Amino acid sequence: xxxxxxxxxxxxxxANAAGEFTGSRDVPLTPLGREQARAAGRRLLERGLYPDTxxxxxxxxxxxxxxxxxxxxxxxxxxxxxAAALDERDxxxxxxxxxxxxxxxWGAEQVRVWRRAFADPPPGGESIRDTLARVAPYHLTxxxxxxxxxxxxxxxHGNSLRALVTAVEGLSPGEAERLEIPTGSLRLYxxxxxxxIEGLAVLS
Numbered sequence: 001x002x003x004x005x006x007x008x009x010x011x012x013x014x015a016n017a018a019g020e021f022t023g024s025r026d027v028p029l030t031p032l033g034r035e036q037a038r039a040a041g042r043r044l045l046e047r048g049l050y051p052d053t054x055x056x057x058x059x060x061x062x063x064x065x066x067x068x069x070x071x072x073x074x075x076x077x078x079x080x081x082x083a084a085a086l087d088e089r090d091x092x093x094x095x096x097x098x099x100x101x102x103x104x105x106w107g108a109e110q111v112r113v114w115r116r117a118f119a120d121p122p123p124g125g126e127s128i129r130d131t132l133a134r135v136a137p138y139h140l141t142x143x144x145x146x147x148x149x150x151x152x153x154x155x156x157h158g159n160s161l162r163a164l165v166t167a168v169e170g171l172s173p174g175e176a177e178r179l180e181i182p183t184g185s186l187r188l189y190x191x192x193x194x195x196x197i198e199g200l201a202v203l204s
Contacts, residue, residue, distance in 0.1 A: 008065065033064075
């Protein structure tokens with residue numbers, strides 16, 4: 001019996017390509033982003049891992065990515081459960097600005113803190129700690145039980161996945177701050193019968 005958890009960051013979005021803080025905005029994938037999603041599906045196919053359950057956020061870019069991943073696996077009929085708990089962190093006042101625009105307004109160092117720090121949210125937005133507070137319960141009640149029954153696929157965002165990885169791996173705040181998850185990348189966990197991590201592969 002396979003017990004596996006596959007975490008995929010959605011493919012490149014139009015906002016990613018423009019260097020913008022996307023957050024809660026709903027934006028589509030670029031052609032590169034669609035290919036990144038298909039490639040993630042092929043990586044799972046190469047390993048003989050066919051999802052039994054699939055989850056995504058409520059944003060179009062993760063739903064599109066999940067569809068392309070499942071198409072690559074011949075599992076296009078598998079329903080995908082959308083969950084607000086997996087939505088990208090809210091960037092507050094930074095939402096829609098380019099990195100350069102945000103740095104011009106608040107300074108490069110302050111923007112760096114808001115982007116990476118575990119507990120410091122941007123004005124009107126969420127920190128990684130805030131995001132973890134909604135991601136962790138969903139993981140325990142929906143994602144982990146699915147992974148213990150078979151192969152669970154989760155397609156989400158850079159920061160909601162940082163929060164999810166923090167919950168799965170028990171990362172410290174400092175480790176969560178340093179974690180980078182590129183668009184289209186795959187983080188694959190093999191689990192033991194007691195839900196501990198037996199193996200981890202990171203593919204991008």
